[in-house]
Amino acid sequence: MRPTIHDVARVAGVSLSTVDRVLNGRHSVRAATRDRVETAMRSLGYVRNAAAANLSRRRILRFLFLLPGGANSFMRNLEAEVLTYSRLLVADGVEVEVRTLPPFDAAALDDALAAIEPGTCDGVALVAVDSPGVRAAVRRLRDRNLPVVTLISDLTPELRAHFVGINNVRAGRTAGRLLGRFCGGTTGRIAVMAGSMVLQDHAERDRGFREVLRANFPALTPMDPIEAFDDAAIAERTLTALLEQTADVVGIYSIGAGNRGLVSALDRRGGRPPVVVHELTENSRGWLLAGKIDAVIRQDPAREARSALRTLVALSNGKAFHKDENRVGIEIFLQDNLP
Amino acid sequence: MRPTIHDVARVAGVSLSTVDRVLNGRHSVRAATRDRVETAMRSLGYVRNAAAANLSRRRILRFLFLLPGGANSFMRNLEAEVLTYSRLLVADGVEVEVRTLPPFDAAALDDALAAIEPGTCDGVALVAVDSPGVRAAVRRLRDRNLPVVTLISDLTPELRAHFVGINNVRAGRTAGRLLGRFCGGTTGRIAVMAGSMVLQDHAERDRGFREVLRANFPALTPMDPIEAFDDAAIAERTLTALLEQTADVVGIYSIGAGNRGLVSALDRRGGRPPVVVHELTENSRGWLLAGKIDAVIRQDPAREARSALRTLVALSNGKAFHKDENRVGIEIFLQDNLP
DNA sequence: CGCGTTTTGACTAACGTACCTCATTTTACC
DNA sequence: GGTAAAATGAGGTACGTTAGTCAAAACGCG
Structure with missing residues (x-):
């Protein structure tokens, strides 16, 4: 049986509440107490049960994808893949909204980012158009602790949590x-x-x-x-x-x-x-x-959609996500290695 | 808010128990009743909450990986990737045991498969060695409803749920x-x-x-x-x-x-x-x-490890898994598109 | 030492589902 | 129409965590 917070509390000799406080950084906990709890977690090999945590938080994760509209077949394909994969994630409590914007329109992207109400969204993926306004808007999201993933086209690395696309x-x-x-x-x-x-x-x-x-x-x-x-x-x-x-x-x-x-x-x-x-x-x-x-x-749009979504989910759950796993490659196809 | 089984019960005009019976195929439910429940589910767009379900089932998923031992660097690499990715899945209640067997030894594989106790394992991934004994052992697993995934080297398609590897x-x-x-x-x-x-x-x-x-x-x-x-x-x-x-x-x-x-x-x-x-x-x-x-x-061993594990998880949860997502490709690298 | 402030403990409800028991209703069949 | 069998309902407990309240204990400081 995997250890639970009850086990951690018992081993650390503290109450459930205190373990919870350490785990979720709530009220102040004395350093000595925190140490004891953390030691207990390590010695037990405690890993927070993600399912139970999300269930209790009665949290559904809502992500917003901002993609360029228009007839660009790659982008339409990408959009379809995002929708397909997000349907699979519904069972895990993930809701995805895909919004298409006028392509290459920094102002429109800027507005869309600025219009995100706090509490209505848990993460954003966007095909970046680099402009001072967009950078400022993304910075504000980051300051609100909203994970931002850039797709296909990147921004300066310090603004976004991850870039999904190729060089x-x-x-x-x-x-x-x-x-x-x-x-x-x-x-x-x-x-x-x-x-x-x-x-x-x-x-x-x-x-x-x-x-x-x-x-x-x-x-x-x-x-x-x-x-x-x-x-x-x-x-x-x-x-x-x-x-x-x-x-x-x-x-x-x-x-x-x-x-x-x-x-x-x-x-x-x-x-x-x-x-x-x-x-x-x-x-x-x-x-x-x-x-x-x-x-x-x-570059595989299906993998890009999945990587962006998985990255957002992982970041929202405070999980370490495997960078490698969410990287997409430059693929070469000859007639013999077609998928 | 996503609909729950409570909503389904209300809309279908039946009790929670009945919804549960339909959902999990327990006791007999009259066809007419089942229909009403299923209609309600469809009309509400009900999707079972995977997190809650697994939590309640207090179920940890245990998977067994049978890999050829020896110095083969590809296999050692694959083994490392399986262990790496399974560490990430611990938070989702997945436990993986990797067992190495003498390479190319059908009898050893056969024995290992036959030794799997009912109830101690929820799925198997193996690098197949094709032999009558192995085929029979895999067939027995399938008859026990244990998902079997072949890795790198395949068996006849009707015996395994999925093959992760290249042609x-x-x-x-x-x-x-x-x-x-x-x-x-x-x-x-x-x-x-x-x-x-x-x-x-x-x-x-x-x-x-x-x-x-x-x-x-x-x-x-x-x-x-x-x-x-x-x-x-x-x-x-x-x-x-x-x-x-x-x-x-x-x-x-x-x-x-x-x-x-x-x-x-x-x-x-x-x-x-x-x-x-x-x-x-x-x-x-x-x-x-x-x-x-x-x-x-x-062929990317990291992706193969992840695909095998994700497939086993999806199959164990009765989820439809995206075949495409869990396919690995024949990759070509020149010096410019190295990952 | 006594004060106010921090820190900790004990307890409770809730998330959505699974799974159990027992009672009640409905059905099928002679 | 009566009976046994089948189907359904009601209700409870549990899973591991979150998130709160309130009281008790420990602490820091003058």
């Missing part, structure tokens, strides 16, 4: 090394297609990609990024034009969405250079299997 | 495709180093590797596997000999452990062909960063 520079580097190796010693130019370089994550991937090519594959020259604004038609048109004008394209890196256009453009030509894209979708999975692209790099 | 044929295919691409059109032979082809997982990886080379990279010819028995000295000696005898080795695939010997052998030569190995360790991570090898393929 996009390293994602770009990974793409660069993969494509560099796939090009196998040929010389030529690499076409780069992005959603928009205004997006921080796209810009970071682009940077990492170029770093690696410059340092490790000097025979490959990345071209200026085409901005396709995640639109298949634009992507197809501009890429087709580029391929017609440029004879020595020996590889293609697609940083964002709009890959349908990329594939159509390539389909109409005979042969194709190595292609590396981001995000695993039904489409990109099919293209990988069909041999229309060579590798997909992704 | 090694696909892992080998992944290695093959990666190495094939890295070799970039050159012609020659590929050296293959395994622990022992008696190991099923090594044999499967070898098979997948060859499949891909044959189908997609006909210019690359895999050589017969060197068996190094996970021993660095043997690996170094045999690989050195092989490289001296064979001029056209254009790639190396290491299926198992003993990579220290591989790296030493390569270190003593000028230049090296592309190298793909399995398992991410402090060593292989260092070699990747130092450019001594090109890619590492792994």
Whole structure:
């Protein structure tokens, strides 16, 4: 049988109340008494029963997720995963509200954060837009002891409790090394297609990609990024034009969405250079299997949703959470290791 | 406020006892009554409070992990991860016993499974060795409603509740495709180093590797596997000999452990062909960063430990567990996407 | 030493569910 | 219609913790 606070009280020679006071930092307890209680806990190997504690606290944990709205398929996917996983957590007394905000709108995020009433929420996960207002709002939440987790896009580390997402520079580097190796010693130019370089994550991937090519594959020259604004038609048109004008394209890196256009453009030509894209979708999975692209790099939105939620739960329960467990990786998929 | 069984009873117009009977399938309840209760549950969106239920059941969940003993570093790693994660679960009333058995010993596994006393254990995770005795023992456990999860190595699917591990044929295919691409059109032979082809997982990886080379990279010819028995000295000696005898080795695939010997052998030569190995360790991570090898393929033992434990917990609580959540992937690491 | 202040103890109700007993009602069947 | 059997109700206790109240004890300080 696991020891309970009753056992701790008995061994420490104090009352239940005192154990409770030590455990929950209530009234003042003399240092000597606290020591005795803590020693007893250690010697018994006491671990607070999380189920009983939460039950007694009659506490349901309410978390707020602030995600950018709009058509961005990655974000919609992430939203769906958050909702899916939170349904599983209902049995453990967790309630999740997902609110979508105008994308890239610091003021809207700022307002949403400021509007959080004390006592109505036990933790926040947000896709950060870095601005002084947002930083101030997050700081206020932290001062209220509300755990804040950043998702996908980070803030300064001292403001948030945990960041769930990938390092996009390293994602770009990974793409660069993969494509560099796939090009196998040929010389030529690499076409780069992005959603928009205004997006921080796209810009970071682009940077990492170029770093690696410059340092490790000097025979490959990345071209200026085409901005396709995640639109298949634009992507197809501009890429087709580029391929017609440029004879020595020996590889293609697609940083964002709009890959349908990329594939159509390539389909109409005979042969194709190595292609590396981001995000695993039904489409990109099919293209990988069909041999229309060579590798997909992704961050798993399902794991990100779960990590964010688990982190919030752990922080709210005052549990140490395993950082490693809640880290998401930069995954590489070829047609053989698809999930 | 979330609805409780009291609410369900009120709405259904029955007593608490009856709701309890329906919920836990105790005495006989008339179909009509059961219907009313179930309708009430649905209309209220009732979800059983897992914390309260387990508390009341004064139930601690006891799980048994049966892992192969011996020096196999992957298994030792896995064992450590199981212990680490189970420490986190203590607060939720989970107790884990890890028992190591002689490796590849079906009889020992069989005995260990048969020795499980009813009532002393709520679920088993094992690294399966397929034999009639083991299958029978697992079937008996299943008949006792004890959830059984296979780890790393599977049994026939109908016997176990879940398998946590990777498909090694696909892992080998992944290695093959990666190495094939890295070799970039050159012609020659590929050296293959395994622990022992008696190991099923090594044999499967070898098979997948060859499949891909044959189908997609006909210019690359895999050589017969060197068996190094996970021993660095043997690996170094045999690989050195092989490289001296064979001029056209254009790639190396290491299926198992003993990579220290591989790296030493390569270190003593000028230049090296592309190298793909399995398992991410402090060593292989260092070699990747130092450019001594090109890619590492792994299954994450930490995630496998967590998945097995979470699956057992979910099954014991009668919860639907998310299959996807508890699946582990075949991960590819280059020096840029290391965790 | 006596005072006021801290610290501690004893006790109680509650959280939502499980599980038990005993009594009562309803049903099925002849 | 009467009987046994089945179904249901009522009520209690317990799980381990939280969170309170009130009284008693110990302490610090002049």
